[in-house]
Structure formats: structure tokens, C-alpha cells
Amino acid sequence: MGTKKKAPLRVKSLTAGRPPMARPPKSISRKATKRLINSHHQLEKRRLQAVARNDKAAETAIAADIEALGGLARYQQASLQGQHHERGGDSSRVLMQWLGIDDNSKATASQPAAEKPSSLTSAPLRMLEVGALSINNACSASGCFRMERIDLNSQGPGITQQDFLQRPKPQSDSERFDIISLSLVLNYVPQHKDRGEMLLRCLNFLHEPGMVSADDTKASSTPATDDDIQKYFPSVFMVLPEPCVANSRYLTEEHLTDMMSVLGFDLLESKASQRLVYYLWVRKRPAPSFIPRFPKKELRSGSTRNNFSIVLQGT
Template sequence: MGAKKTTRAPKSLSAGRPPMLHRPQKSISRKTTKALINKHHLLEKRKQQAIAKGDKAQEKLIDVELKALGGIERYQEASLQGQRHDRGGDSSRVLVEWLEPCLASRQAPQDGPLRMLEVGALSTQNACSKSGHFATIERIDLNSQGEGILQQDFMERSLPQDDSERFDVLSLSLVLNFVPDPKGRGEMLLRTTEFLHRPEHYPASSSSQTDKFPCLFLVLPAPCVANSRYLDEDKLSTIMSSMGYTKIASKTTQRLVYYLWRRTTDSLGLVGRFPKKEIRAGPTRNNFAVTL
């Protein structure tokens, strides 16, 4: 049975992004890059706490601090610097590594061209773009950093009308953590299912197709899963399973956690039964959560 469509308009992703301040791009040192990104995430955390408390004055003060840092554009500059090969960046390298065995076994033309949607794209020169495996890569971001990246909010993107508008791979790298509230994060994850092909789209006889596709690549700051009061690995897996996803790969570093989820069914399971509930106590925990 297919997913039941909701008539409530999803919240715009832009609601979770900080103010933008236009500045010319320039090189940022490794130390400055790390400090800026960490400060940005800390302010975002404090802002969400202020919003949860209804503290408008504190929220405005934090917005001023974010603007002083340079807003989302300065953060993106730092992220782009962090993606440089000599700094160990570009999360899409992990995606290509995970997909490589499957991609290498594909047989053209019977397996068909691969299409990818990259949400929160920062560059047209990342590992996926250079891999040569994708016939089409559509890149979108709230604040496009250049030609080849469409300025668009994923939550406001028109839903696909047929398979020609659906994708084999959808990437959400450091995007979900910018959604301002737990319910919005759940809506974003659920919305990804609308943009991926259905599992039956791939011929049963084609092992190269059915091994990994269709899939969602999800990257989050590691503390969102490792140190949250409301979310851990098991709960995230249960939430994703309820949407028809099966985890086929994961990797955790000091800063980030990477996941590859394969869409294995159209059926929705326990959607609507994931409230914000404390699963780990402690004063050092953060409040990152996903609800449905």
C-alpha cells in the first residue's frame, strides 16, 4: 500500500537557516574553518533552545551573532574549504566508495542511466560529479554557490509526476540538522521517498540495480545521533524502517556520521508513532530529535 498523502504544507527548509550576509569568498585556514563551523553549530543549537522556550529576545540576539559570523554564506565558504582533498573533506567520496562495487557491475544500456538529486549542494566538482557514473545530477541549495546549483528549497520542490522525474540516489549531506524542529526533520525524511524510484522500478534479474538502488545518502554531525537525549542509532533506524528504508552502510568519524539507506518497500509502517521522548539522560546531551 502506498504512503498516505498529507494535505498540510511542509515547513520550508529556509526557516532553519541563519541570515545571509554577502561577502567575497577567500581562503580560510584549517583552524579558522573548524572554529567557524563549530561556532555556527553551537549558535544554531542555542537558537533552537530559545525557540523551544519561546524566548524571542534571545533568538534575535543569536541571529545577530550568526549574522556577525557571516551567515550561511560564510558557513558554506568554510564547508567548501573543508571539502578540499588535502583537508579530508567532501562527504560524497564516502557515497562513491559505498556504491562503487554496485556501479562497476552495472551493464549499459540495459541497466539504464543513473539519476541523482543532491540537496544542499556546495560544489559541482565533488566525487559524485567526477565519478562519471551519473547521467544526471540535479543540485539544489537554499543559497546557490555557483553555476550548476539551482537555488531551491527541497521542501517546496514540486513532487515528481512520473519516473522520468524520480531519482536513483538522493543525497542529504549536512542538511537535516538545519531543519528547525523535530517534526520538520521527520517530514523531510518522509518527503525523500517521493523523489526516489520505487523498488519495483529495478528489474529483479539485475543484481547491480537491486543491490543498492534506490538509496538515500544521509550525513549528520555525529553528536546528533551519538549524544542526543532523543535520538540514537536504534531509534533512527526504526524511524527510517517505518518509511520503507533499510540501512545498508554506515560510518562514524569524530565529527560526522554517514548512512546509506536503501528504499526496500513502498509501505509505511509506524509513521505517526515517534514522539519526542527522552532515551538518554544527562546534562551534556543535546536536544536533536526527529519526530513523526
């Protein structure tokens, strides 16, 4: 009786003995994203109002409601979801288009490579990105800027956890920036006076008009001699939800322009989409010795208006 041959040993896949990998969080629908962000904004506003009243019970209850929504981390996940290309993409791409550079540091179709701002890819321009959610946006990928990123709740390496309103003021020009990005930041600041304070603080952190970062990072600053550099910097890139400007009782584009003009900025570029408005404000004049007060004042009436406002306390 012949010996029975053994069945060949079946080699299992290396993955067979591994535990299942963690799955990435499910994508949030556009409707759910908008609802979560709006709810978070409203609750945070009510929480700060309770703090101002010294109402500890209300503050605790509202904080619990915010945590029930997933807290700041969930809010940021929704904001990151909004940056996906299918949701309209990264807002800094608009800035890159204004500068004549696309996501890959190439010229745009309307501006050939020979005509794009030649100094942008070689100059040591510094950008402070306030409210940064990612280190992979268009500005970071362009190679035009030495990036510094801050956010109230850092999402990982490359983003410093810091409140811009609490950031120590620069001690020298080497600590100042050529451009500050406030993309969907002002609308998240709950108090209208703090929004104005944020704009005022930009004057401290930007170079003076006509000056840009020096080649030597230890040097103070240098005059902007290139026409393209001089045209665009120093500046503030601002993005707001469209209703904040188009449908507010207390803020219109004209009112915002007047406010920025008082601070020494001229509007160089603007764009409006269905959901967002984009602005590039270039610093043209030094900080004024006197700043008039811009109070919360009704500019448009109507029951369907929202209450977004920016208040400058003045000097």
C-alpha cells in the first residue's frame, strides 16, 4: 500500500495574521459639515457670552453641548473636509492664482512662465498662516514662502498650537512677515471686538509698507525692489463666508474697505463665490497714530440679516 502524499503547504498571505487596519473617518456630507460648523459657532458664541456674565452654570452646560458635537477636533475635521477638491478645494489656491502661480509652482494658463513673478520662487518671503489646518495646502506646496503655521488646536507636526491674539509681539523685523493669511479665521472669532483686535495685530506682525524679509533671516528687512514683490507685499489674505459680508446687518464690503483703509491697507484683489469671499489687502501706509472707532452699527435692516460684525475700538 503506497504512502499517501501530503497536501502541499499553503502559504498564507502576510496580512492574514494582522489585525484589521484602522479605517479613516467617514467623509462628512456637505450639509452635515455646514450644520456642524454653524452649530459650533453658535455654541461657542453663547459660551463666551456666559463667561462675560460670569454665569458658570451656563458656561459648563454649553461646554458640554460643544463636546457632545465632538469639540474643536470635530469642528476642524469638518473644516478639513471642506478643503477637499470636491468641496471647492483649498482657499489658498485663489491667492496662488492672484500671484500667477498654481499649486505646483508653475505659471497659470493666463500667465506664461516667462511672465510670472520671477522673484516669488526665490525670495525668502515669510507667511504666517493663522488657523492652519494642513501643511499641504497650495501656499505650502508653492515653494514661494517660508511658512509659519499656528492654530488654536494643532492638527499635527508643522502647526504650532497658539492663539494669534496671545502671540508675543515681534521684537525685531526678523520676526515679522510679508503676508498673513486669515482664511476663514475672523468668522470663527466669537467676539466682534476681538476680530477688530486681530486686524490691528496684523500691523505689528507685518513689515512696514515697501519692505520685505531680508535675504539673511537675521537681518531686519529690505526694501522691495522687484515690481511684483512690491505690488503684492506686505499684505493680508482674508477669506470670509459670503453671508458675513453680503448679508450682515453690521458689515458691508464698503464698511470693511473703510476699516482696512484706516489701518493702511488698499484692496488689490477680490473674488466672490457662492459660499466665500476672498480679499488681498496690501499694506500701503504706516500704522496711523490715531485710529477712529468703528462700532457695531446697523448698516442694513431686514429680518433675514445675520449679526456678523467687526468692531475696531479705536485709539
